[in-house]
Amino acid sequence: MMELVCPAGTPAALRAAVEAGAHAVYCGFADETNARNFPGLNFSPEELVPAVAGAHKRGAKVLVALNTFPRAGGEKLWHQRLADAEAAGADAVILADIGLLDYAATHHPKLRRHLSVQAAAANPDAINFYAETFDVKRVVLPRVLTVQEIAAINKEIDVETEAFVFGGLCVMAEGRCALSSYATGLSPNMNGVCSPASHVVYAEEGPDLAAKLGGFTIHRTPKDRPAPYPTLCKGCFTSGSQTGHVFEDPVSLDARHLIPALAKAGVTALKIEGRQRSRAYVAEVVRAFRAATDALAEGRDLPLAELARLTEGQSATAGAYAKTWR
Amino acid sequence: MELTVGPNLFFWKAEDLRAFYKALEAAPVARVAVGEVVCSKRMPFWEAEIPNIVAGLRAAGKEVALSTLGLVTLGRERNKTHDLFDLGLPVEINDISALKHLPENTPFWVGPLVNVYNEGTLGYLARRGATRICLPPELPLASIATLAKAGKDAGVKVEVWGHGRLPLAISARCYHARLHDRAKDNCQFICGEDLDGREVDTLDGQAFLSVNGVQTLSAATGCAAYHTEALKDAGVDSLRLSPQTGDFVGLCAGYADRIAGNITAEALVAQLLPEAPGGRFADGFFAGPSGSDWSHPVPAGA
Numbered sequence: 001m002m003e004l005v006c007p008a009g010t011p012a013a014l015r016a017a018v019e020a021g022a023h024a025v026y027c028g029f030a031d032e033t034n035a036r037n038f039p040g041l042n043f044s045p046e047e048l049v050p051a052v053a054g055a056h057k058r059g060a061k062v063l064v065a066l067n068t069f070p071r072a073g074g075e076k077l078w079h080q081r082l083a084d085a086e087a088a089g090a091d092a093v094i095l096a097d098i099g100l101l102d103y104a105a106t107h108h109p110k111l112r113r114h115l116s117v118q119a120a121a122a123n124p125d126a127i128n129f130y131a132e133t134f135d136v137k138r139v140v141l142p143r144v145l146t147v148q149e150i151a152a153i154n155k156e157i158d159v160e161t162e163a164f165v166f167g168g169l170c171v172m173a174e175g176r177c178a179l180s181s182y183a184t185g186l187s188p189n190m191n192g193v194c195s196p197a198s199h200v201v202y203a204e205e206g207p208d209l210a211a212k213l214g215g216f217t218i219h220r221t222p223k224d225r226p227a228p229y230p231t232l233c234k235g236c237f238t239s240g241s242q243t244g245h246v247f248e249d250p251v252s253l254d255a256r257h258l259i260p261a262l263a264k265a266g267v268t269a270l271k272i273e274g275r276q277r278s279r280a281y282v283a284e285v286v287r288a289f290r291a292a293t294d295a296l297a298e299g300r301d302l303p304l305a306e307l308a309r310l311t312e313g314q315s316a317t318a319g320a321y322a323k324t325w326r
Numbered sequence: 327m328e329l330t331v332g333p334n335l336f337f338w339k340a341e342d343l344r345a346f347y348k349a350l351e352a353a354p355v356a357r358v359a360v361g362e363v364v365c366s367k368r369m370p371f372w373e374a375e376i377p378n379i380v381a382g383l384r385a386a387g388k389e390v391a392l393s394t395l396g397l398v399t400l401g402r403e404r405n406k407t408h409d410l411f412d413l414g415l416p417v418e419i420n421d422i423s424a425l426k427h428l429p430e431n432t433p434f435w436v437g438p439l440v441n442v443y444n445e446g447t448l449g450y451l452a453r454r455g456a457t458r459i460c461l462p463p464e465l466p467l468a469s470i471a472t473l474a475k476a477g478k479d480a481g482v483k484v485e486v487w488g489h490g491r492l493p494l495a496i497s498a499r500c501y502h503a504r505l506h507d508r509a510k511d512n513c514q515f516i517c518g519e520d521l522d523g524r525e526v527d528t529l530d531g532q533a534f535l536s537v538n539g540v541q542t543l544s545a546a547t548g549c550a551a552y553h554t555e556a557l558k559d560a561g562v563d564s565l566r567l568s569p570q571t572g573d574f575v576g577l578c579a580g581y582a583d584r585i586a587g588n589i590t591a592e593a594l595v596a597q598l599l600p601e602a603p604g605g606r607f608a609d610g611f612f613a614g615p616s617g618s619d620w621s622h623p624v625p626a627g628a
Contacts, residue, residue, distance in 0.1 A: 069441055069443035069444065070443065071444065072445060072465070072468070072472035072473050072476075073444075073472040075444050075445065075446055096441075097443065097444065097447060098422070098441075098451070099445065099450055100446060102446060102449075102450045103446055120397075121423070122399050122421075122423075123423050124404075125407075125423035125427065126422050126426065128426055129422065129423060129425050129426040144399065144498035145399065145498070149399060172495035172497045173495070176496055177494065177495040178462070178464040178492075178494045178617065179494050179495055179542065181611070181616065182464075182494055182544055182611075182616065182618050183534075183617075183618060185610070185615045185616035185617070189443065189464070190464065210529075216528050216532060217529050217532070218528070219529070220529050235528075236529060237526045237529065237534065237535075238527045238528070238529060238531070239524055239527065240505075240524070240525075242505055246505065246526050246537065247499075320499070324509055325498075325499060326498050326500060326509055
């Protein structure tokens with residue numbers, strides 16, 4: 001059975017995900033040690049303890065993301081959070097930084113290590129390096145690979161792979177993008193945020209609503225239409241005589257029809273993005289995906305229609321899993 | 327503080343590269359990294375030039391390293407990375423997968439596309455044999471100072487992005503091809519038309535980013551002119567200058583004068599701004615608030 005790894009931005013969302021059938025949930029601490037460092041989200045070390053116990057009672061695993069790159073001179077905080085995760089009984093930590101992986105392998109050898117997508121290990125050499133050097137047991141694959149490439153990678157490695165199937169989509173190699181800090185001073189790698197709300201301004205300009213990030217206009221929509229959030233790489237820009245979504249349309253990832261192909265490619269776990277999403281959303285998505293992984297395990301057709309409801313009215317893409325995306 | 331010339335990130339014609347590196351032999355820089363970092367499809371067009379480029383630079387007294395690709399996914403890209411270690415020159419790694427190919431006890435350099443954010447990572451790489459590390463451009467001065475000190479303790483030279491459009495992201499998708507409604511496999515090498523990258527403006531006409539194949543850079547040119555003393559005081563060993571069109575040897579000489587204290591930051595800025603791709607400088611990653619900011623007014627007459 002493919003493992004379903006689900007987002008938990010709050011203790012309530014964690015419970016909702018587990019009740020909806022998540023095999024595993026992932027979460028982070030309420031600070032810069034994880035890549036969804038948003039106000040009102042995440043766990044204190046004290047909150048994590050009962051959350052892990054509750055998940056374990058229902059047979060679900062808890063993976064703790066410590067997937068930012070520790071600040072020079074400030075590594076102690078990340079080291080403390082490793083100890084907190086182990087003390088809470090986390091089943092694994094999800095790490096991206098080489099220094100932190102090295103520290104975890106030395107000081108917390110029994111705490112299982114997964115490689116975060118933020119490490120962007122995009123080929124068997126990178127994956128084998130992390131596996132051999134830091135005894136990483138699972139790699140979250142960057143969203144730059146086709147299904148065929150994932151299948152080829154799995155033939156050359158001994159560790160498990162986890163692939164994103166639903167939710168927000170990075171267009172750039174993850175963990176290797178400073179667009180956000182160029183525009184706002186805050187980045188995924190250093191601060192755990194991308195295109196942060198603190199730097200968003202919506203301005204009414206004539207018939208338009210301009211959405212700006214750090215003073216840069218990311219897109220402009222007629223006032224009577226819903227304006228997408230100004231995520232930098234999904235903005236509308238001009239280059240030469242062309243105007244459009246230079247990097248990516250304002251879409252999210254939806255690879256549910258590829259679940260059988262990903263299973264065949266040797267992928268162990270399917271990951272759903274969205275720690276910032278509501279408890280109700282998480283429960284609905286998890287239920288639909290759990291029905292899909294159950295159907296796959298039992299050889300039935302996937303209930304794709306149920307999943308289709310989730311993206312109604314939004315644009316979605318299979319992203320880099322299809323080679324034509326490049 | 328010394329000067330290092332980074333690998334040319336853009337797709338230039340072989341004869342233009344030959345001329346660029348020939349001229350660079352006379353530039354006051356200590357070392358040069360050479361190689362294709364952005365796109366393996368470009369390699370057949372100029373890799374035959376590399377041995378002569380390397381020989382010329384070394385004969386001129388420069389230290390030379392060979393650069394790996396920044397994002398390695400294909401089998402032939404993995405092989406290319408592996409083969410670089412057989413050539414008897416230091417290799418500058420730009421993708422962590424290169425460490426899998428690194429022979430035992432082989433010194434290497436680390437380029438700015440590798441995430442070195444803290445002492446733990448710097449220390450690990452030092453133990454593996456790293457002798458030089460160019461830090462990621464988004465690091466603030468406080469982090470640079472901490473890492474320069476950690477570098478001294480670990481015997482690693484620490485380098486900082488000094489001048490050139492800032493490398494901000496790399497992707498599997500080719501934006502140059504996408505702007506021409508082409509897929510990457512059918513790009514027809516359109517990135518070769520934009521020798522300093524293709525500018526991407528906001529809908530309000532504000533220069534913002536530039537694309538270079540699968541790479542995204544800033545539209546403004548990163549410029550450390552006002553920070554050379556602070557970087558020197560922080561213990562930074564070298565500034566990295568990134569190839570661009572125009573009088574690049576003059577640019578190197580300008581920075582050499584600046585480091586030696588012969589000219590002011592204002593004078594260097596006035597010299598370099600007319601030829602700066604994007605016509606604007608940025609140095610906000612050093613002292614904030616954001617990377618695109620520039621710490622000083624533009625000098626009169628520039």
